[in-house]
Amino acid sequence: MGVILSFRSAARCHPARVSARPASRWGALALMALVCGLVQPAPALAEGSRSINEWLMRMHEASRQRAYMGTLVVSAGSTMSASRIWHVCDGVQQMERVETLTGAPRTTIRRNNEVITFVPGAKAAWLEKRESLGLFPELLRTPSNAIPEHYGVRELEAERVAGHLADVVEIVPKDEWRYGYRIWSEKKTGLVVKLQTLGEQGAVLEQVAFTELQLNAPVRMDKLVQLMNDTKGYEVHKPELRKTTPEAEGWRLKEAVPGFLPMSCHTRKVADVAGKVTAPMQWVFSDGLASVSLFVEPFDPRRHGGERSDVTGATQSLTRRIGEYWLTAMGEVPAPTLRRFALALERSR
């Protein structure tokens, strides 16, 4: 009975409200694609029952409309992390609780796009809004979005993950500027139960998987609300973001990287170790699945060493000095893609 009730209430979830700005950016992309004659016929790889957008939409909706709890494992490079997950939706809002089982104890609780992270060891909590969480349902609903232009989809044999039978879908990049993904989507609900990021020749760079998952679990929203609001004994930090534009900051890309569109640009106040306040600009690009951040700050010889590149799991990073400035580029993309960004970034004034 309880199970049926929670299932019914979960099914009443409404789409999260989305700000118009990102949607208009994707509209602009669609327009650009039309103008440039880049809109291609259905990808040759998509021979299965669903298009790539249908798959992504199904996975997205499943994560929003279910109550579940389980144990999640993340493996990147040689490190492995695990957490306990609770997820619930009451028809108006969805809530999620992530309790780390490895490393320093940390609890993350999310209500829609509002996120609080408790770090008991430091008796500190970080409260923030994450725009990226409310971004994509609208994008996927628009008739033409960028993803099918850069990725194809291939359906493989169903497999079992965490005790559940799952459809296996491979998202295959159409050029060398992005990685591929292999996704296990629970057969009945569409919930993503496992995800691999694939590099060259299909090498697995990083993976996320449930090892145990209880669907339609009796997760109590009031309990999660209580936990989220209980900041007693914690010092609560609210990171401040200031929206800006690359033009206003004096930056531009002299050449676009195929498929990647600018999504947002902001600075934030960060006190460095010497107590001096610096505000690096963060300019974010995305092709719909992969994202790249360009951080730009004044060059400081005491803090910025030689230029170098680095990799952990599927995340690449590289640093480069541009005149009096210091660039740190990061993203879940191949190293040459980041290099292309780094070489294209220049002062506009």
Added chain:
Amino acid sequence: MNSKHVATAQDHSQTDSVLSALADGELPAAEFDAVFGASDAPDGLHLRWQSYQLVGEVLRGQAPAPGGRPASAFLAGVHARLQAESGVAPGPMTVTPPAPVEESLALPPSRGRAPAANDAVFRWQLVAGVASLAAVMAVSWSVLGSGAPGTAVPDQGAQLALVAAPAAPAVAPATVVVQTGQGAVIRDARLQELLAEHRQYGGMSALQMPAGFLRNATYDAAPQR
């Protein structure tokens, strides 16, 4: 006699499972009311809840809260001290613990001396004060060490040496060696900070909601800002 003994043991194990569910935040409201709302709530429930919290804190690797004595013990301590000192029952401030609590009070062995419950608290405050001072000094030391003007930018060799130095183990060093699938790499704290920001504000992906958010909340180092 024997059967009563068995019944009590059963009660205890039942109460324990209820307390365990409560500690995990998984006790349904109806059951909560049934157990804690009942007028015949099991004896010593309060104490057992306290010990649950203590065990939880120890398992999580946290030092037990210094003030973490049963509230009933604290009240009783105040009560006893007041009586001992003035010999007069306090007027409007009378603290009368409820009956089952009074019973649990008989537990402290040093009842004759009746030490103030907050004696221990004060000692702990001193200890905590010294500890936080030490922490501040450790942090300042590392800040002065790494951020002093005129310090040359260390090259990679110097950074490795820095890693090897056993200074201030409680404080994250400016540079750490990270084992990755591609072998050991040098990674600085600043890069880690930007990585956390990239994941928090740069996760612009259709996969963010189904997988990205959970992945980052599970994997990421705590934001160190």
